[in-house]
Amino acid sequence: xxxxxxxxxxxxxxxxxxxxxxxxxxxxxxxxxxxxxxxxxxxxxxxxxxxxxxxxxxxxxxxxxxxxxxxxxxxxxxxxxxxxxxxxxxxxxxxxxxxxxxxxxxxxxxxxxxxxxxxxxxxxxxxxxxxxxxxxxxxxxxxxxxxxxxxxxxxxxxxxxxxxxxxxxxxxxxxxxxxxxxxxxxxxxxxxxxxxxxxxxxxxxxxxxxxxxxxxxxxxxxxxxxxxxxxxxxxxxxxxxxxxxxxxxxxxxxxxxxxxxxxxxxxxxxxxxxxxxxxxxxxxxxxxxxxxxxxxxxxxxxxxxxxxxxxxxxxxxxxxxxxxxxxxxxxxxxxxxxxxxxxxxxxxxxxxxxxxxxxxxxxxxxxxxxxxxxxxxxxxxxxxxxxxxxxxxxxxxxxxxxxxxxxxxxxxxxxxxxxxxxxxxxxxxxxxxxxxxxxxxxxxxxxxxxxxxxxxxxxxxxxxxxxxxxxxxxxxxxxxxxxxxxxxxxxxxxxxxxxxxxxxxxxxxxxxxxxxxxxxxxxxxxxxxxxxxxxxxxxxxxxxxxxxxxxxxxxxxxxxxxxxxxxxxxxxxxxxxxxxxxxxxxxxxxxxxxxxxxxxxxxxxxxxxxxxxxxxxxxxxxxxxxxxxxxxxxxxxxxxxxxxxxxxxxxxxxxxxxxxxxxxxxxxxxxxxxxxxxxxxxxxxxxxxxxx
Ligand code: ADP
Ligand code: MG
Numbered sequence: 001x002x003x004x005x006x007x008x009x010x011x012x013x014x015x016x017x018x019x020x021x022x023x024x025x026x027x028x029x030x031x032x033x034x035x036x037x038x039x040x041x042x043x044x045x046x047x048x049x050x051x052x053x054x055x056x057x058x059x060x061x062x063x064x065x066x067x068x069x070x071x072x073x074x075x076x077x078x079x080x081x082x083x084x085x086x087x088x089x090x091x092x093x094x095x096x097x098x099x100x101x102x103x104x105x106x107x108x109x110x111x112x113x114x115x116x117x118x119x120x121x122x123x124x125x126x127x128x129x130x131x132x133x134x135x136x137x138x139x140x141x142x143x144x145x146x147x148x149x150x151x152x153x154x155x156x157x158x159x160x161x162x163x164x165x166x167x168x169x170x171x172x173x174x175x176x177x178x179x180x181x182x183x184x185x186x187x188x189x190x191x192x193x194x195x196x197x198x199x200x201x202x203x204x205x206x207x208x209x210x211x212x213x214x215x216x217x218x219x220x221x222x223x224x225x226x227x228x229x230x231x232x233x234x235x236x237x238x239x240x241x242x243x244x245x246x247x248x249x250x251x252x253x254x255x256x257x258x259x260x261x262x263x264x265x266x267x268x269x270x271x272x273x274x275x276x277x278x279x280x281x282x283x284x285x286x287x288x289x290x291x292x293x294x295x296x297x298x299x300x301x302x303x304x305x306x307x308x309x310x311x312x313x314x315x316x317x318x319x320x321x322x323x324x325x326x327x328x329x330x331x332x333x334x335x336x337x338x339x340x341x342x343x344x345x346x347x348x349x350x351x352x353x354x355x356x357x358x359x360x361x362x363x364x365x366x367x368x369x370x371x372x373x374x375x376x377x378x379x380x381x382x383x384x385x386x387x388x389x390x391x392x393x394x395x396x397x398x399x400x401x402x403x404x405x406x407x408x409x410x411x412x413x414x415x416x417x418x419x420x421x422x423x424x425x426x427x428x429x430x431x432x433x434x435x436x437x438x439x440x441x442x443x444x445x446x447x448x449x450x451x452x453x454x455x456x457x458x459x460x461x462x463x464x465x466x467x468x469x470x471x472x473x474x475x476x477x478x479x480x481x482x483x484x485x486x487x488x489x490x491x492x493x494x495x496x497x498x499x500x501x502x503x504x505x506x507x508x509x510x511x512x513x514x515x516x517x518x519x520x521x522x523x524x525x526x527x528x529x530x531x532x533x534x535x536x537x538x539x540x541x542x543x544x545x546x547x548x549x550x551x552x553x554x555x556x557x558x559x560x561x562x563x564x565x566x567x568x569x570x571x572x573x574x575x576x577x578x579x580x581x582x583x584x585x586x587x588x589x590x591x592x593x594x595x596x597x598x599x600x601x602x603x604x605x606x607x608x609x610x611x612x613x614x615x616x617x618x619x620x621x622x623x624x625x626x627x628x629x630x631x632x633x634x635x636x637x638x639x640x641x642x643x644x645x646x647x648x649x650x651x652x653x654x655x656x657x658x659x660x661x662x663x664x665x666x667x668x669x670x671x672x673x674x675x676x677x678x679x680x681x682x683x684x685x686x687x688x689x690x691x692x
Contacts, residue, residue: 006678008174009036016170018163026158027167031639036679038171039199040639042218043151046205049119050148055089055129058122063135065119065148068094070110075103082132085110087118094129115140136162151205157518168203175199178679179672182223186652192220214645222641223649228676229638230650230657232685233434238665239688245286245413246389248315254308254341261340262301267446269293270302273439277306280415280437281390287415290433292423293441294611295575296448299419302441303392304334306417311343311370315389315414318372320379324349324521325528326394331373338371348374348383388414395420421575422568423611425619442612450609451578453586455562455602461589464558465507471556472508472537478554479538480576484561500560501540508538516542543573551576555584562588562605563598567618570605597621619647639680 002010013035014024032041051065052058058066068087076083083106085096096118098106110116120134153164177196186192193201193216202217209215259266266274273291280287293299307317319334321327331347338345346369348360363369367386372378391414418436429438456464471477481504483497501514513536515527531539532551539554557577562570570588578584588602604617643650660670666689667673677686 002678003675005176005178006675009039009171009176009679010034013038013167016167019167023159023163026156027164029156030154030159034681035171035174037639038168039175039203040221041153041168042202042640043153043205045152046149046207046209047152048149048207049135051117053090055092055094055122060122060124062121063119064122065117066094066122066131067115067140068096068118069115070112072112073107073110089129092129094131096134097130097132099133109137149205149207151203172200172203178675181670181672181676182227183656186223186656190219190223190649191216192223193217195220195224218640219646219649222638222646223653224676225638225641225680226646226650226653227657228680228682230434230653231661231673231677232682234657234661235665235685235688237434238661244284245415246313246315247284248281248310248313248389250309250312252309252312254312254343255305257341258305258308258337264445266301267298267441267443269441269443270298273302273441274305276437276439277302277417278309281306281309286413287390287417287437289415289417289437289439290429291417291419291439291441292429292612293419293421294423294444295421295572296444296579297441298445299394299421299441300330300333301337303417303419304337307371307390307392308341308343310389310415313389315387316364316367316370316372316385317390317392318374318378318385318388318414319392319394320374320376321394322375324351324375325525327373327375328525330394334371334373343371344369345371345373348372348377350375350377352377390415390417392417392419422572423615425612425615440612447581448578449581449583451574451584451586453574453588453606453609455588455590455606457592458560458589459592464587464589465504468538468556469507472511476553477537477556478531478551480554480557481538481540482557482559482573483540483542484559484564496560497540497542504538504540511535511537512540513538514540543569552580554579555582556587557585558587558589560589561591562602563590563594567601567604567614567621570601571611571614574605574609575611 011034012024013019013027013032014021016035019027030041032038047063049063049065053067055066058064066089068089070085070087072086074084074086079100083098083101083103085098085106087094087096087110096110117136117138117140118131118134119136120131123130123132150161151165153161153168155161155164175196177194180187180194182192192198198217198220202215202221277287277289277291280289291299291302303319307319310317319330321330327347327349331345335345344363346360346363348357348364352360360369361383364372365384365386372385377383393416395418418433429436468479471479481500483500497514497516501512505512513527513531515524515531519527527539528551530536532553554577557574559565559570559573565573574586577586586605588605590598590602594602600621601618604614604621608614641649660667660673664670674686674689
């Protein structure tokens with residue numbers, strides 16, 4: 001039973017005051033589903049807007065707060081003209097200026113003769129004080145609401161900072177005091193403060209707090225998260241090791257049949273990995289293996305061949321993908337590959353509802369369906385298998401799914417194969433994935449050419465577009481044009497992509513499509529299909545295309561503002577092309593002046609196509625202070641911790657977790673650690689502990 005003092009933290013956000021279904025949906029987009037998730041969504045910046053009694057003391061060109069009296073409105077007479085409101089601050093005239101504003105709104109915000117507290121950047125223009133587009137206007141009676149400093153959080157369309165902070169504060173009020181779970185030696189070594197204090201300080205920053213990876217309070221919470229992760233791995237592995245699994249041994253008829261009929265020859269690397277997996281499957285231990293290989297290295301076929309071994313022994317298999325687009329792609333590919341074999345395959349995603357879903361579930365339960373491809377819908381309640389022998393997880397972003405998967409089915413545990421297209425340096429795999437076995441696909445299928453990469457400044461853009469125009473006229477080539485993610489705002493993100501789309505579409509009418517993260521899955525799929533099947537030539541995208549889209553006819557990818565991407569992510573994006581035997585290209589466009597680190601990154605991209613090498617370099621280059629790329633590194637990510645900065649903590653967490661579980665496998669003398677597992681949602685580990 002979950003301890004009652006954690007109930008509030010672990011309840012869904014719709015119980016908060018002011019959160020209805022609409023707002024809930026929007027906030028969910030930030031990855032915030034439970035109250036506790038607000039704690040992990042911390043500010044990335046702080047702004048100061050100090051209150052000045054006297055306007056003459058207030059610094060220019062900074063955010064300040066002033067008390068003003070509204071005197072007169074000067075509405076704009078035509079569109080380009082600003083709307084000005086003349087006010088007095090200590091007998092001194094100050095103008096509040098709005099561009100393109102709706103007149104009634106301004107009149108109601110700043111009624112004549114009212115006295116308001118106004119915050120914004122104070123400027124001195126044509127001999128007058130002015131504030132353009134104040135960031136807040138409050139009534140004098142609401143003065144207690146005014147914060148002289150304000151934490152800035154990354155948001156999403158339809159959510160403003162004020163609303164977010166209000167909710168986040170509601171949650172912060174609920175934060176209980178929890179007993180310490182970090183041992184004294186580490187607390188001293190890293191100068192950690194208590195959990196509750198760390199949470200509060202992180203969300204109520206002081207001016208001058210650093211908002212980078214070194215932030216003290218974040219580091220404490222990062223350690224917690226890594227510690228919870230390592231504990232969960234230890235707990236589950238300790239139990240796993242005691243249990244036997246099935247040994248899948250048979251004549252390999254299905255397997256040989258498929259290999260025999262393939263249109264291509266498996267690479268040496270694929271054969272080696274297949275042997276490694278086969279060896280696990282035929283033993284009576286449960287396989288838990290990570291299969292790493294660059295985009296295009298041919299992981300799917302390896303997974304499929306391994307599945308056939310399991311199916312021939314009379315068991316079912318699943319393949320879980322992170323999005324329904326990818327699930328469908330796998331489904332179509334695999335269905336085609338096995339169409340001559342006596343195997344039943346089906347797909348299960350969140351889209352399956354009602355009667356259709358029940359029918360599918362029935363067939364899964366009875367064992368009629370042998371290969372089930374799907375999304376997270378596969379591990380939801382109500383999905384029961386007859387005899388599940390192997391789960392393949394095409395993982396993109398989160399650790400820990402395989403643990404949940406392993407425990408979903410009572411009786412015996414299926415073997416697990418996690419596929420990752422993000423090559424992870426060896427130093428990190430072990431710690432991040434625990435003691436999973438590891439296989440690597442190190443060569444690309446024969447005949448595939450390395451992608452030719454060039455680096456250009458944005459100045460050469462016109463020239464580039466001309467060249468694209470020629471190609472469109474004289475060939476059937478297709479192009480991806482990626483616009484960068486803007487960390488603070490998905491709206492700006494979208495705007496950049498939309499602008500690019502508009503300008504390209506003007507030049508190449510009916511040849512350009514746009515895809516971005518705010519489209520729903522269905523529209524995304526429809527756009528991809530159109531791009532694939534019709535005569536569209538350029539797909540402008542925000543980084544959504546990163547996730548495993550397989551369009552063989554695209555031969556060139558252009559990445560705009562490449563300097564804003566991390567190495568791992570650039571490499572992932574580049575992998576979208578070069579998926580057949582034709583020559584393919586990656587063009588990295590960057591702004592004129594870039595720093596040395598960015599220059600180094602782009603040069604590495606130009607010089608090598610080897611994902612494992614790039615991953616090692618990435619870790620080396622990324623020194624402290626490199627905030628950009630945090631979310632964009634392409635490495636699988638935790639909520640608070642970041643493996644590229646917190647590697648030291650990860651090591652520490654691993655050692656500690658092992659020590660504790662060795663001495664106290666049921667956490668009977670370490671009850672606080674159960675709280676830790678709960679707040680980081682390591683439910684499987686908790687269930688394991690409770691199951692005995
Ligand atoms: P990824 O590792 O990115 O998941 P896929 O499994 O999707 O790669 O494989 C990419 C493409 O390469 C697929 O079209 C697949 O059929 C093809 N492929 C896989 N192995 C080989 C091979 N040995 N020779 C030629 N093509 C291959
Ligand atoms: Mg793949």
